[in-house]
Amino acid sequence: MTETGTAASSAATSLPEPVRQRVLALAAHALGQLPASDIPAPLRRFASFAPAKRAKLSASVLGPILETDDHFRRLAAFQVRREHPELGDAVAEGVPVPAADPVEVAALAYLLRPDDWEQHVAAAAQVPVESPRADDEAVTRLSDQLDQARTETRQVRERLREQVNELKAENVTLRRKLNEARQRISGLQSDLELRTTEAETADERVDAARAEVERELRKLRARITELEALDYAARRTAGQEREMASTRTRLLLDTLLEAASGLRRELALPPGGDLRPADTVAGMEPEAAPMGRTAPDDDPALFDELLALPQVHLIIDGYNVTKTAWPNSPLHSQRQRLVTALGALVAQRRIEVTVVFDGAELSGPVQLNPPRGVRVRFSPAGVIADEVIRQLVRAEPPGRPIVVVSTDREVAESTIKLGARSLSATSLISRIARA
Structure with a gap:
């Protein structure tokens, strides 16, 4: 191996x-x-x-x-x-x-x-390797071509060197021009930035002045609107005061006339003279009955007697009554049942009725259809229904019979001090049920 x-x-x-x-x-x-x-x-x-x-x-x-x-x-x-x-x-x-x-x-x-x-x-x-024979003419021709190529190469090199020198000179000139252009561009950019800053500052001043003018215009418009509203309110208030004074006077006069007529019928006064033939007959006279009613506030008979007073105004604390009568019903159902029942009462007695509901209980727009003769009011924002009831009592002329229906002791006491008569919510509920 x-x-x-x-x-x-x-x-x-x-x-x-x-x-x-x-x-x-x-x-x-x-x-x-x-x-x-x-x-x-x-x-x-x-x-x-x-x-x-x-x-x-x-x-x-x-x-x-x-x-x-x-x-x-x-x-x-x-x-x-x-x-x-x-x-x-x-x-x-x-x-x-x-x-x-x-x-x-x-x-x-x-x-x-x-x-x-x-x-x-x-x-x-053993295979012979062929050696190429030199061709003198070919060598000479190739030598001449080589010399010519060398000459052409030298000429081309010189031309290229001249072109390179020219390009270098041109490059220097272009660099100088480029530097000058850059300097001019830099100056123009600085000037542009300065002018842009000035323009932005001017725009800011113009915007500030415009905003100030707009604020003043809004203030003037608001003041004009306020003055117009005050003027309209003043004119309307003056007209309403005149109309209210006339209404209060007429209501008081009608109350006095009807009260006098009712008192005459109740006392059965004779048409004239103080002494009658029967007065000459001797005998024991009964003791005088105490003045006023002694029945409780929830007595249905007392409620009917108060409604029989001339020009009586019945003011009702709405939710105080509805939450006592129908506590498990929705608020909108309570309101509608109360005003519907009061509509029947107004049709029977021909009296003035105002129902006041607390506006704080509302969760949206109110959908309510009160019958004719029943006035419905909701307390405004920030005001309770008790205060609206007291304002209604104060608005009536002294001497007109006013009946306030509310179980709230504070409401009852404050309205009694203002000259009204107070009844409990159960008396109204009993009267509505009886109707």
Whole structure:
């Protein structure tokens, strides 16, 4: 085995140059087709190269490995024989191929290693290498062309040098102009920034002045609207005061007339004179009955007597009555039931009725259809219904009978001090139920 390797190495190192180049080309081509596991480690990095680049770059590594690694050489020879089946089979079987290139045959024989492979290598070494004959005329012509090319190159170099100098001078001029332009642009930018700042400042002043003028205009418009509202309110208040004074006077006069007429009927006063014939007959007179009613406030009979007073005004604390009568019903249902029942009472008695509800109980716009003759009021924001009731009592002329229906003791006491009569909510509920 050692003798065989020595002989192979000696033969390999004596390969003619054309045969060696062809062997490296064939082996490099086969290298790209082998699996990575069959390629020696030093050659793996060349496997992915293009064939021509692989043959050129791997020559210094591929040649020694072919000389020493018989296993790799046989794998490469197998791939080469597949690429060149006819010539490869002929060389491997020892069949002479006279028309074949001796260099090609020697390269295949070196890789395939038939018994006569060394003879093929020796035969390729005997092939004469043609040496080109020098052509004097061609040499002269080429020398002249070379001189001419050198002259033209020198002229071109001089022209290029002149152009470079011109371009350098032009570059210097352009740089100077560029610097001047940059300086002018910088100055213009500074001036532009200054003018922009001045314009923005002027715009700010104009906006501030415009805003101030608009504020003054709004103030003047608001003042004008306020004065117009005051003037309208003053005129309306004056007219309402005159009308209210007339109404209060007329109500008081009607109250006095009806009270006098009722008192005359109740006392059965004679048409004239103080002394009657029966007054001359002696006898014991009964004691005088106490003045006023002694019945409780929730007495239905007392409620009817008060409603019978001339020009009576019935003022009702709405929620105080509804929450006593129908506590489990929604507020809107309570309001509608109360005003509907009062409508029937107004139709029977021909009295003036005002119902006051607390505005704080409202959660939105009120949908209510009071019957004719029933006045409904909601206390404004920040004012309770009790205060609205007291204002209604104060608004009536002194002497007019006023009945306030509320179980609230504070409301009852305050309205009694103002001259009204107070009844409980249960008396009204009983009267409504009876109706």
